[in-house]
Amino acid sequence: MLISRICEYKGVNVSDEQSHKTTEANKIAENSLKQMKFIPFGNTYIHKDDMPSLDNEEEENPPTAPIPPFDTNIRPSSGVGGSPSSLEDHILNLNQRLEEFFLLSTHRHGEVTSLIRGLDSRISNLEYKFDKYDEGDDMSQDF
Amino acid sequence: MAEPSRRKIPTRRRTASCASQPSTAPRTASIEGWISDEDRRFEFITLWKDKPLITPKCIQSQWFINRHFTIPAFLAEQGVKFFTKMHGTYYPDLVRSFYFNYKFKDGVGFTKVKGVDIILDDDIWENVAQFPIDDGTSPILTAGIEGFNRIFAYRSFMRRPNQEIGRQLLAGPLKVDERLLHYLIVWILCPRGTNDAQCSEAYLMIIYAMLNHIPIHWPSIILYTMLKAKRLP
Numbered sequence A: 001m002l003i004s005r006i007c008e009y010k011g012v013n014v015s016d017e018q019s020h021k022t023t024e025a026n027k028i029a030e031n032s033l034k035q036m037k038f039i040p041f042g043n044t045y046i047h048k049d050d051m052p053s054l055d056n057e058e059e060e061n062p063p064t065a066p067i068p069p070f071d072t073n074i075r076p077s078s079g080v081g082g083s084p085s086s087l088e089d090h091i092l093n094l095n096q097r098l099e100e101f102f103l104l105s106t107h108r109h110g111e112v113t114s115l116i117r118g119l120d121s122r123i124s125n126l127e128y129k130f131d132k133y134d135e136g137d138d139m140s141q142d143f
Numbered sequence B: 001m002a003e004p005s006r007r008k009i010p011t012r013r014r015t016a017s018c019a020s021q022p023s024t025a026p027r028t029a030s031i032e033g034w035i036s037d038e039d040r041r042f043e044f045i046t047l048w049k050d051k052p053l054i055t056p057k058c059i060q061s062q063w064f065i066n067r068h069f070t071i072p073a074f075l076a077e078q079g080v081k082f083f084t085k086m087h088g089t090y091y092p093d094l095v096r097s098f099y100f101n102y103k104f105k106d107g108v109g110f111t112k113v114k115g116v117d118i119i120l121d122d123d124i125w126e127n128v129a130q131f132p133i134d135d136g137t138s139p140i141l142t143a144g145i146e147g148f149n150r151i152f153a154y155r156s157f158m159r160r161p162n163q164e165i166g167r168q169l170l171a172g173p174l175k176v177d178e179r180l181l182h183y184l185i186v187w188i189l190c191p192r193g194t195n196d197a198q199c200s201e202a203y204l205m206i207i208y209a210m211l212n213h214i215p216i217h218w219p220s221i222i223l224y225t226m227l228k229a230k231r232l233p
Helices: A003-009 A030-035 A052-062 A069-077 A083-136 B002-023 B039-048 B063-064 B071-078 B081-085 B092-099 B122-127 B150-157 B176-189 B201-211 B218-231
Strands: A038-041 A043-047 B103-105 B108-113 B114-118
Touching: A003 B092, A003 B114, A030 A038, A030 B176, A043 B176, A083 B114, B002 B176, B039 B063, B039 B092, B063 B071, B063 B081, B071 B081, B071 B176, B071 B201, B092 B108, B092 B218, B103 B218, B108 B150, B114 B122, B114 B218, B150 B201, B176 B201, B176 B218
Parallel strands: none
Antiparallel strands: A038 A043, B103 B108, B108 B114
16 A cells, blocks of 8 residues: 555556455454454453353353242232332232341351350360369379 | 575576566556666566465454553554554555565665665654654664663563463463554564564564563664564574
């Protein structure tokens, strides 16, 4: 391209010359990026090889996949197929699940703390007995 | 290097010339118009007349600006934005004629097209290519770049710098900006028409200079590229 412009600038007679024109195909833009295996990803372009793998995509899909059966569970209870009510039920259900999860976790927490308390009391009992034994008799004599 | 190969040509051209000459007849512009010297005309027919040219390319910079690529900024900083956007009509036979007569001596390139002498001087670089002719620029390919190391530079351009590299440094593993710069160099700034997928030391130096804001003396790069294009078989 530069050479053709130089010829024109220097006054070379180009009127009868065989010529071609650049077209869209000559422009470097998205097609060139595709050739280089760069594909759009969000607001940027990343290499095809750096795309999140299909396994990850499959992992991402299940959360969306169980939703339809979840949805079908809601629909009979709502009794209406309308999306706003089913969404409302869905949110309610989620809230209930969250509450259940919270109760479960507090229950487990209570269990764990009671176990720790039990261990504590057993250790203090042992310490008490040990101290008593120590005062009454010299342990070194047994050995 | 180019001179001995040209001296050998006359022995071959005697036989080839008769067959090749009639094919020029239907052209609107004649071979006599491109090359005045009869002997040189035979040489042109034998070696250059049907030589395939690299498809001219240009950057659609607005597309890259809209997508927040940093490439247009690098090109603007180096003063090659206009050069990389050049598009329009091109004349394949004149390009061949230009290269056929191209000579490089004492840092100056000169040629002759259809009887018009062309010296590739600052007038052309400033007014046609619109390169900035500035004393602060560096002819990096001959002067080198302080601290530049081919392998370290290539690794820093890679998407995964720890990836194993082979004997040939390929453009495939480069990050998007570096890959685009390589593509622009290969197709517009220093086209060589071969081994597009490889990162030569010269290409790596240019990318390194552009990314590190080192002003490049582009006329010297273009003259070097023209000379290489002329010497290629």
